[in-house]
Amino acid sequence: MSLSPATPERQQRIPFVTVTNWVRAARLCGIDIEAIFRREGIDTGLLHPETATIDRLTMQRVMHHCVAETRRIGSPQHFPLVLGETFAFEYLSDVETFITTSATLRDATRSLEWIPPLINPFMRFSLAEHGDDARIALRFDVVDDVPDLAWPFTEGVFTTVVKFSRMLLGGQPLIGRITMRHPAHQDADKVAAHFQVPIDWGSEVDALWFSRRLLDQPLRGAFPSLHEQAAQRVVQQVAQRSHAAGQGGEPGHPGQQLASQIEQAFLDKPRLLGLGLEALAEELGLHARTLQRRLKDIGDSHSAIQGRVRYRLAQQWLQDPTLAIEDISERLGFTDRRSFTLAFTRWSGQTPSRFRRGA
Structure with missing residues (x-):
């Protein structure tokens, strides 16, 4: 089932609500992200997470600069993994409340519908079930969605999804295997060591695969009243963002x-x-x-x-x-x-x- 509608690429920039996560990840990797921002012509004085936006291609270049710089200095870290681990809904607390108070993982996956309007309008998730298996697939709704360009984002997003699923399951592993469209690269061993599951490089789809029964396993943090309140507030935020994009986004x-x-x-x-x-x-x-x-x-x-x-x-x-x-x-x-x-x-x-x- 599709979890989000397509949005014309030319109509939207990316809300840079995650800028503090980028800065934190760069610090942990030992690189100067402010210099990278300046190199890309980003006004660092206007980078408040609640208001800043960034052009998709600029964000793409920043990501690849961060990966290259982390490698250049010989850091033991892999930037996309660190970025994914440091991600937090600091300016989207209602989304985090919704996730952490979900009764089941299936319930929590509704939050994936809100990622495009609130975090990245080009990101698309889909949940599919096949016999005893289920998968969460990721794609980017852009004309140049090729593995050579998108792979750091894929690894970073998967890291975040695994992080939150592990938290919901009380430390129980969710993922059984991972498929990546891009081939193995020089940091592939770090990726494998981080996820600790089989990774099929060069596959047809970017996806996290797991046991279907986990979707409906009861979660200990279920809190129905808080959950519904958070959902209502997020829906309102999504409606406001969508309306603003339609009225004044250009x-x-x-x-x-x-x-x-x-x-x-x-x-x-x-x-x-x-x-x-x-x-x-x-x-x-x-x-x-x-x-x-x-x-x-x-x-x-x-x-x-x-x-x-x-x-x-x-x-x-x-x-x-x-x-x-x-x-x-x-x-x-x-x-x-x-x-x-x-x-x-x-x-x-x-x-x-x-x-x-x-x-």
């Missing part, structure tokens, strides 16, 4: 222009950040209700754009040692330093003071 679309116009207004006049929706609407020459409606139509909001700009300016100003954190908080429109600290910690995972020391 650069130059009026919806995208409005969001950019608001961001520029905040950057030009930071005092607007603390004055509310009505002041912003007046600055743009719109009625507040009109602005609110237009933002809703593109799946965005005043508070979301405000947060993006605040985070961007906070990062910039915190690197200036002459600016007190209290002054930065006031400039950004926060009522006090504590509110700013809580917001910045939510955005970046660290306090303003710690970010400043690192910068």
Whole structure:
């Protein structure tokens, strides 16, 4: 059965919600991913996981640079495996709640439907059952879906799927064997050692194969009420993302222009950040209700754009040692330093003071 509809490639970029996982994996492998980002022309100042997007081909090049650099320095790690192991739903907590409260693996596989709209619009999963066996197959809905280009992503995704399935099964192994379309490469022994199951290289399909009975084996973490609540919230998120892609996903679309116009207004006049929706609407020459409606139509909001700009300016100003954190908080429109600290910690995972020391 197919778990997701096809989406025209030309219409979407990839939400870079996993950027912190990439940075973490690069650190564990001992490589400088910031230098790789710069080499590919990625503005590292705009890489907040909740708002950043990346072109598919750029992400593809970044992945291959990471693999090559890890090999060049002689690291014992294999970048796709480390990336897969470090993956966490840090900015998609409802998806993780849904998975971890599932009653069965079959129930949990519904989450695979949400991967394209929330994480990667080009990724496609399918669950198939054959006699006593079942398989989860992976493909990429792109014109150049060839093993030579996609193989690091396949290995990384499979690592994540195995990681979460092992967690759901209480450490019990899920996978019986793996088929990979790409041939064995110089790190194939690391891949085999990691999965510890037979791997058929150069096969017709990228798939994880396992016993069909495991699909309906009861899971200890089942929590029906939390599970259903999480599912409802994720469905809403998917609907919002899909609506936003349809309304304003293309650069130059009026919806995208409005969001950019608001961001520029905040950057030009930071005092607007603390004055509310009505002041912003007046600055743009719109009625507040009109602005609110237009933002809703593109799946965005005043508070979301405000947060993006605040985070961007906070990062910039915190690197200036002459600016007190209290002054930065006031400039950004926060009522006090504590509110700013809580917001910045939510955005970046660290306090303003710690970010400043690192910068």
